[in-house]
């Protein structure tokens with residue numbers, strides 16, 4: 001029986017472990033925490049079948065000026081830290097050029113097309129249907145030109161990728177979401193996406209499925225990863241002692257590049273930190289909603305209304321600077337009775353974004369038996385199951401649902 005250690009029990013690691021287990025592998029899943037407590041916990045919870053193009057870096061002078069001058073709540077940065085991000089941002093800029101972005105989007109859309117069916121299978125098997133809403137996701141606009149531009153773009157995407165959406169007038173927004181005080185100038189309701197009332201619990205229920213089917217989950221430290229005595233496999237120190245396997249999968253989300261440095265890999269990552277807070281809204285929204293003009297998403301969650309922010313370009317060691325959350329809260333209070341904050345401190349976590357916007361999936365070109373599955377950026381909750389399947393198929397020498405070539409680690 002082939003064996004693997006999977007490092008990282010977020011949505012990506014758990015899904016990878018399950019996909020290998022389904023192919024008859026003996027798998028040990030290792031994390032320093034319980035499954036699904038980091039990035040896979042704190043996101044907006046949307047399984048985004050409508051995101052058929054990954055988020056490109058803005059390239060127009062107007063958008064860049066808005067970021068530099070702090071006129072948008074989408075992006076926050078500090079001048080002092082900027083030099084640390086310039087290398088990865090320069091690569092991101094290059095890949096975001098229109099023709100390159102179109103080519104990347106073709107590859108990306110291939111993955112996204114299989115994302116919901118990957119979840120569907122796991123939701124059924126994990127009996128996690130109670131954590132899922134299948135009622136779409138709304139994007140609210142506060143200016144007519146922005147809404148018109150978005151409708152044109154949505155029509156193009158919908159006809160190219162067979163997506164369903166409806167345009168809502170302010171009255172229709174109000175009827176659909178009784179919690180709202182204002183309906184902006186209208187909204188786009190994407191009908192395909194699903195959302196979870198507790199994305200961390202969704203990941204942990206998939207982990208329970210893995211353990212229930214005979215897999216092992218154990219606490220351990222990824223940084224203890226070494227070659228084993230024979231030199232042909234790997235060993236990791238865990239609370240249950242050393243665990244050995246022929247193969248290891250690095251699925252540590254934003255922490256992956258740090259570990260991989262120990263093995264000679266230098267991955268550049270655009271570290272887009274996000275914050276969230278929950279609010280005790282007396283009447284919650286029915287489906288998640290983005291307030292585009294103010295750069296945040298409000299999502300009805302088990303703990304209350306979760307307000308999640310855009311990107312703060314932050315090194316891992318910098319302290320919290322949740323100015324975007326403070327601004328988002330002011331804007332959200334114009335839209336609905338948000339209620340009191342549930343937690344004292346906001347949550348923060350990092351979207352692990354690669355400069356070419358595609359995840360890293362495949363075997364190291366330097367170390368036999370070292371595999372990777374990380375860098376899912378803004379859509380790792382969505383893409384966990386399909387990329388777990390893709391990796392497990394490659395590791396098992398099987399045909400893959402999409403071409404794995406564009407995701408190979410060696411492209412860097």
Ligand SMILES: Cc1cc2nc3c(=O)[nH]c(=O)nc-3n(C[C@H](O)[C@H](O)[C@H](O)COP(=O)(O)OP(=O)(O)OC[C@H]3O[C@@H](n4cnc5c(N)ncnc54)[C@H](O)[C@@H]3O)c2cc1C
Nearest residue numbers: 010011012032039040043044046222253274379380381382
């Ligand atoms: C604000 C925000 C909103 C988002 N909204 C959405 C959304 O609506 N839809 C969507 O699809 N995606 C969304 N995302 C992106 C998504 O959350 C991530 O892409 C995804 O969670 C990444 O999953 P992962 O398994 O790769 O990483 P993680 O969930 O971070 O898992 C990595 C695991 O590695 C473990 N680990 C790290 N270091 C070590 C170590 N040294 N030893 C042992 N274990 C270690 C951690 O404990 C963790 O469990 C959002 C992200 C943010 C920040």
